[in-house]
Structures are given as structure tokens and as C-alpha cells.
Amino acid sequence: MRGEICGHENNLRHMTAPTPISELASRTGSPVVVKGWVRRIRSSGRIAFLVVRDGTGEVQCVFSRADLDDATWQTLTAAEHESTVAVTGEVCADKRSPIGVEVSANSLRVLSGSPEFPIQPKEHGIDFLLEHRHLWLRSPRQVALMRIRDETMRAIRDFLHEDGFTCVDTPILTGAIGESAGTLFETEYFDLGTAYLAQTGQLYVETAAAALGKVYCFGPTFRAEKSKTRRHLTEFWMVEPEVAWMDSDGNMDLQERMVCYVAARVLDRCQADLGTMGRDLDRLAAIVPPFNRMSYTDAVARLQEAGHEIEWGSDLGAGHEAALTEGRSKPLFVHDYPKRAKAFYMKENPDNPATVKCNDLLAPEGYGEIIGGSQREDDYDRLLARIREEGLPEESYGWYLDLRKYGTFPHSGFGLGLERTVAWLSGAQHLRETIAYPRMMTRITP
Template sequence: MDGVLIKNLSSQVGSEVTINGWLYNRRGSGKIQFLIIRDGTGITQGVLVKQEKPDLFDTAKKIPQESSLRVTGVVEENPKAPGGYELQVNNIEVVSEAEHYPISLKKHGVDFLADRRHLWIRTPKQSAILRIRSEIELAVHEFFNQNDFIQADAPIITPNACEGTTTLFEIDYHGESAYLSQSGQLYNEATAMALGRVYCFGPTFRAEKSKTRRHLMEFWMIEAEAAYFDFEDNLKLQEEMIYHIIQRVLKNRRAELEVLGRDISKLEAVKLPFPRLSYTEAVELLQNKGREFNWGDDFGAPDETAISEEFDSPVFIHRFPTAIKAFYMKPDPQDEKVVLGADLIAPEGYGEIIGGGQRIDDLALLEQRLEEHKLPKEAFEWYLDLRRYGSVPHSGFGLGLERTVAWICGLDHVREAIPFPRMLYCLYP
């Protein structure tokens, strides 16, 4: 259909255009009214003066909130208008008159809005978040493409657990037990041995009964894996990717960040290289801040927040005790008590957004680890093959998309970082 996007109105001043959109709100008096119109790219207003077009004025006055309409008018610049431009309306075609809309523009609670998520996403803040999410996804693809990574997606339905420890969603696979993927990493290691540098991007499922602002049952993860990448290569890749994402969002989605009221200076403060803290140094930092923490414990959310407070950029915590990390993590040759793994902690208390590290490339050690973790060796035979046939040093990581979106947008809960969040006991809509 013919039409101009609201975001492009600035180039149409003086000409008559049609906007295909929805009626977001209406303001005005008995003699003049302002139709607030949204189209997914932005918000503008149509102006109607009763004296000039009495019939159209009365018709417009009766159009209910969220009706779909095509508004034709002449574009004018006006600093009072949302977005700086407005339409002197000449015609309105109501595409579909809406029933009484359940979401008013006033204050609502989260429960109420979450139950109507399919409508909530029409509001300026929610749609701004989803536009930023899309920008982040584009930035990721662009970054990997520029760095010679091939997208090779991992399966969603898997025969066994990758790490074996977390709870999985079980499904009936034609009479056989199967599970929804909780990580594509093991498959990434296989594709990396085929393609060199790979990444996968898709939904991931965790059935843990987690009930916090950082957890979803279904979330999207970007996982990269590269052959002949050592631990340091991997950290460098991660920080450059995050930096690239931030720069692209700052460049292309500044207006959306402003809609969200995000403190943009916090994002501009992110600088390369990111600080690196060994686990042991992080423990000392926590102890110096007066927190009770013993070497060998894993960090809780409040610990991560306490560490991130010390830095403007995301901070790497590396070389964790072997006992608290996954079976495939490569031990540090300098100190066998720790592994070459690192978490990236986002600033402002947003917690871990990346987990990654160098993988064990030695067959015997990997077999020993599977035994120690009491994992069924048969299920991992194909994975062990990767060490039998041309094993190489390799490293990778996984980035949680929703946590990244929440951090960049300054959200207080990851549920707003995805169009339709799947949370504990929350499966609708």
C-alpha cells in the first residue's frame, strides 16, 4: 500500500502523504483535535481544525483508540509535535474500528500488562526495546560476518544434556525421550572443526525454577566457537563484539534509548579493552569490600553486582576453580586448580551476560572429566570423536541476548527484552 513511514516525515515537508498506522491517542478541544498516530517506526500527530473540515472533524472524534487508519495530509514542521513533524489532515480512512481498548495510557501494573503482552508491545517503550533488540541482533551478525565467522545453527531438539547438571525440558520424540537444547556449544565445537569459526543463534531452554529478573525459561543465545583460538583470543573477540554492539545501537537507536530514558553516558563510557580480573583477584576485591566470601565459592548475583560497581565497562572474571565449572573447561597450564574460563559481568548490576572459555582438546583428560561428572560416555562418543580426529586448541562463548538487551536498554527485568517471555508459571500469551 502507498504510504510514508513516520520516521521519514522530515523529508516530506510541504507534500501530501499517507501514513498507514493506528490511533494511539487523541487530544484537543472542541475546535481542534490532535490524532496521535503510530506506525511502528515512530509517533506523529494529525491536526484537525473544526472550522476547516467540520465533517471530518466529527468523524475523527468518534474513532476509538487503537483503530487502524490511513491518514492523508500535508507534512509540516512543528516543534510542539511529537517527533517534530505533524500532518494537516485532509482525509482519514478507517481500516478497522477497534473495540474498547483494554490498555489505557495511564499507569498499569506489570501483571495486567504481561497478560496483555500482545497489546503491551504497541506502546512506545516496549516497541523501542524491540527495535533495539533487533539492532543488537543485526550488530552481532554484522560483527561475526566481518570476522570470518559462519553461522551454523545447532539443533533445538537434542538427545542428551550438554552439561548434564541443569534441568531440561523433556519432550516425546516419537516414543523416545529427547530434550530442548540448553546450549548449542557441543555442536558448535563440531561445526568449528569443519568451518573454522562459527556461531549459532537460537532459542535455549532451561527448566530450572528460577524466579528472578534475570531468568527466562526460553531465551536466545548467541554462541561462538573458533578453532585455533586460545583463551586470550577468545576474550578479545568477546569484548570487541560487545563494543561493536554498543556502538551500533548508539549510532542507530539513540532515539529509542531516549524514549526509554536510558542514561546514554553509561553506554558511552564503555571502553576497550575491558578490565580483566582473575577469580582470585575478584575474591580479594569482595573481601576488601567487606563481603563474606571464601575461595572456592561461586559468585551469587549480589557478588557480581558488587564487582561490576567498580568498573564502567563490562568486566571479565577468569580462571575459576575447576570444581565449580563445566566438565569441558581446559585447566590452566600455569595452575591446574583453575580453568581457562571467563564470565563477562555487565555494568550496573545486570550480571553475567557471557560465559565462555577454552575447551579441553585432550582426549584422555576429557574422558576423565566425563567420568568425574558421572556423565554417560556413550552419549558423548560423537563429541569425543572431535578429539580423536584432528583435535586443536579451541575456544568459545555464549552471550545471553535478553540480558544484553536489558542492560543496554536499562530495563529492570528481562521479561521486557523479548516479545513474548516464557517465565516460571507464565505461558500466556
């Protein structure tokens, strides 16, 4: 452990502690030990190049036959793609290096071999790559995506905490409750019958809003939908803020501020990784307030003018969303959808009872819906009526109805899909690359 500093073994470990590759540029002329994985090797009769990465960066280590003993030279032949090595040498400035320095090596230890590493520096099919996801993660593009995802999550949490939110974790194992049955994963739960994996934390986080005012949950959610598109996973992460005394307009204000904050943070802190992804940075710089807000009714009118076949009252399809966001550089709010197209808990619009106070946020460039949000129905009788209309099991919603029975209050919230947001910000074409181990209809391993 960290506290144990005495003992021969720990001293040894300390002595062989490697220098992170990210620090080499500031150590020109110094002797160093670099430990990491071999990305590439080019060896020959007189000189050899070993590109080593360690998670902080990568560096080329140069081995000159004339400067090495026979044993070290022989060892080079055992260094394979993705084997682990310890290289001892001196940091030398070199204009040809992308990081300005390379290591003039005088010794090499192969710590572990890596016979025939499956992933080559070439094109592979997606099925093969997913079958080897545990190894694919080592690729530069995947590393960049994991860092962008990490920064996106940090930015979301930082924004919410700076804004006075408290994180309240909601259960993953639940009884029969959620937006709709039929798309829930089931599992046996002792003597209590069937439990379901949560497809949202919203109903629970609503109750926490009555305790803490501004709250959010952030965790994995599960949808047993038989979706096979680039925009769907069966397990994905969602952040769900919920705010007491906030109406639908305030809800959109909050979404706008959060999305802009996150985009700015990723742009600021992930430039190199966005570069690895080939992302156009101007696209992220354009994500600033305000976002356009369009009512569902206006959206349908626009679509009809553009020749789309859509009736007022039916939900927007992928083609409609693409048409509405085409040519835009910022996300677009579409609000006040027809009641019959949306979930039971959304608050009826007093100005137009056929619609509810809700909104989607559609990302540009075809990334689609990254947020769904609404003001919640806070009237006991109306909510009960909606539960009955939808044919939901009334007895399962007792505690949810209680929230309207004991000191009800207007409140709103939304769910932002992490993977869709990361895909959009990074320019990834498919959600499956934005999470380390994507869960899809046809894949549960590795």
C-alpha cells in the same frame, strides 16, 4: 506478490498507499494519506487532534470543524485509542510539533475500531501488561526495546562475519546431552524416547569449528530452571562463537572486541530509542577496550578483604558479582575459576590444576553475567575422566569425545546472552521486556 503490477485492485492499492510518517517532514505542503493506529484523540466542538503512529513515527493530525463536512466530523467520534485510520490532508510545518510538521486533515476513514483498548497511558502492573503482551508491544518503550534488540543482533552478526566467522545452526531438539541434566525441558520423540530442548549449542558448534575454523551459532536456548528473577528467562537467545586454535586469553580478546563493537553500533544507530528508554548515552560511550581482567583467586581475595564470606572454591554469587563490578563503568573479566565450580568440558589450567581456563564477563550497573566462556578440554583421556567424575552418561558423549579422537585441536568459545546484553545496553530493568514474548516459569502465554 511484489511482481504482480497489473490489475485494477493493485492500482487502487497503489493509489491509496500511505506515506510513512517518517517521511512527512520532507513533504511540507504536499497532500498525503497517513495510515496507522490512533495513539490519542482529543476531540471537541470546534477542533480535534488525532495522534497517529505507523511504526515509522507518529504525527498529530488536526481536524478543524469549519473545514469538514458533518460526516467526517461524526467519524471522529468512532476513532478510538488504537483503532486504525486513514487520514487525508496536507503536511504543514508547525513549531509545536516534535517532528516539525503535522497533518492538516480534510478527511478521515476509520478502518477498524478498537473498543476499550486495555492498555492506558498510565502505570500498569507487570502481570496485567504481560497478560496483554501482544498489545503492550505497541507502546513506545516496547517499540524502542525491539529496535535495540534488532540492532544488537545485527551488530553481533556483522561483527562475526567481518571477523571471518561462519554461522552454523545447531539443533534445538537433542538427545541427552548438555551441561547438566535436570534443567532440561523434555518432550516425547517418536520411538526414540525422550528428546530435550537445547540449553546450549556449544558442543555441536565445537564440532563445526573442526570443519570451518571460526564458527558461531545464534538461536534460542531453553533452561528449565525454577528461576524467578529479573535476570532469567526459561527461553532466551544466545550467540556462541567457537574458534579453533584460540586459547583462553584470545577468547577474552574476542569477547572484548565483540562487546565493544556491539555497544558502539547500538549507540550510533539507536540514539532515539535509547532516548525513549531514558538511557544515559555516556554509559555506552564508556564501553571501550580494554576491560579489566581479574583471576577468580584475586576476586576471592578482594571479596574477603571487603568482608564478604566466601571460601576459595565456591562459585561467585550474585552479591559477589555485584560487589566486584560496583563503581565500574566497563564490564569485568573474571577468569580461571575452580574446576569443581565449573562445567566438565573446560580445560584444566596447566599452572594450577585446581582451576580451569575459563572466564565470565560481568556487565556493570548490576546487570551481571552476560558471557560465560572457556578453553575446551581437548585431551581425550582427561575429558573422559571428567565426564566420569561428573557422573554424566558416558554413552551420550561418544560423538563429543570423537572430536578429541580424530585430529584434536585447542579451541575456545563463549556464550553471550542476548537478552541480558540488550537489557544492559538499553537500561531495561528486567529481561522480560527485551524479548517480544518472554517465557518464564509462571507464564507461557500469550
